[in-house]
Amino acid sequence: MENGRYHRQIILNGFGKAAQAKLSEAKVLVIGAGGLGCPALQYLAAAGIGYLGIIDGDHIELSNLHRQILYSTAEIGMQKSVVAAKKLTELNPEIEIVAHPFDIDKQNVLEIISDYDIVLDGSDNFKTRYLVNDATAQLKKPLIFAAVSGFEGQLAIFNLADNNGTATNYRDLFPIPPSVGEIPNCEENGVLGVLPGIIGTMAAAECIKLVTGIGKPLTNTLLHYNLLTNEQYAIEISPGTDYTFDDLNTSQPNFMEIGAEELDQFIANPSAILIDVREVNEVPQLNSKLYQKIPMSGFDTYLTTEIEQKNIILICQHGIRSVAAAEALLDKYGNTKNIYSLKGGIVKWRNYFTAHE
Structure with a gap:
């Protein structure tokens, strides 16, 4: 471990070398190297997460650059996960970074997620959110959920038991996926670039808290942030009973x-x-x-x-x-x-x- 790199966080009262050692041993998967994933990845790599996975099958586009500031204009057309892995390695060559340059789907989700301790979902569509939720719930992997819509952002931690032994998941909030077109995404609704930067950085902070055991993570809690007023509030999530998980049997055909x-x-x-x-x-x-x-x-x-x-x-x-x-x-x-x-x-x-x- 290179103490000079992490000196400013190691000297924090209540953090120290023990917490830094936990970061270096952690394996974290970030799903989506976009507006939410980029800031999360940058801060997790800089903090010293020892093994960092990036899964994203998309390529860099001009319209990405106002919020995905890990990338540059010269990299338009290149694969996000590959470029992100290269740049994060340059930022911190002391950690291991693995690029998965493809989309996560029913055929690979269980195999990929099983290799990691914590999953941070920065995806931008409901299909992926429900898929990742169901896989992490079945594998009992902590899931950090981050999302933005309009001028507002949401953050939560799922599949982690609180002091009462209760663990919730995304379907406890939204049991059934919305119908197609019912809720517009950022591509259709627009987004200020700074908003996913804020929420993505907060997601990285929750990940660091989970790994090191410091602070109070957002277990069974949904944090809501409003960019226009800079206000936030948290609501407690209660377990639901009227939902079922998707069948993730990889033998099923796929499009x-x-x-x-x-x-x-x-x-x-x-x-x-x-x-x-x-x-x-x-x-x-x-x-x-x-x-x-x-x-x-x-x-x-x-x-x-x-x-x-x-x-x-x-x-x-x-x-x-x-x-x-x-x-x-x-x-x-x-x-x-x-x-x-x-x-x-x-x-x-x-x-x-x-x-x-």
């Missing part, structure tokens, strides 16, 4: 997310169909004989029909509704069809679709 650069090979295949689940007024449209527009508002009715094609590609504006449609088709066809969703949607791949209008 795949693809990028626009992979669309051409599918569109050229006569056994493929391209289904746009946006509403009728949303543009642009893809000029292809395989193209069909089946709005999500009427997708349940469409599910009663049979799709002849072997390869089914679903698209929407942001890649959220297409995931929901892919899951619905997966429930119907299982592994008898190849089902794909365009990751990031038309917004992410606008240049591609403009060229194909």
Whole structure:
């Protein structure tokens, strides 16, 4: 351990070398190297977490940079987890940093999380939040939950028993995932860059508290922060009884997310169909004989029909509704069809679709 690096926290009354040693022995997984994950990762690496995992399959985009300040303009297009791991290693070469340059899903979630002591979830979508919650609850791994919406942020710690032996999880707050489009994400609703910076740093602080045993962590407590008033309040979370965890059996079939650069090979295949689940007024449209527009508002009715094609590609504006449609088709066809969703949607791949209008 390099005492000079950590001197200012080691000399803290109530911290000392014993707490620093616990940090160096800890294994923490951060899910999402975005607005919440970046500040959390930077402070955890700087504090001396001995083994730090980063899982994120996304690439750096220009619109990320106002809040994901770990990255630079020159790194646009590069893989987030790989760039983050390199920069954090430069920040602190005394720790081990592992990049998982792919998305977490039902096939890998249990295997990956089982290698870590604590999970910090900085994801930006409900599908991942429920998946990570269910996996950590089943594996009995402490979960630090962080989220932002509009001008407000939330923070909590799940799967950790309090003095009464009670442990809660995300489903005790929200038993059932919201329907697609019911709650807008940051991509649709916008966010001030400083807000995830604040919440992400607070999440890192909760992680350090958990590892070292200092202070009072947010066990079974949801902290709510309002950026506009700089006010915060905490509410106690009570265990619920009306929810079930997702089946994380890895033998289950799954759909795949693809990028626009992979669309051409599918569109050229006569056994493929391209289904746009946006509403009728949303543009642009893809000029292809395989193209069909089946709005999500009427997708349940469409599910009663049979799709002849072997390869089914679903698209929407942001890649959220297409995931929901892919899951619905997966429930119907299982592994008898190849089902794909365009990751990031038309917004992410606008240049591609403009060229194909």
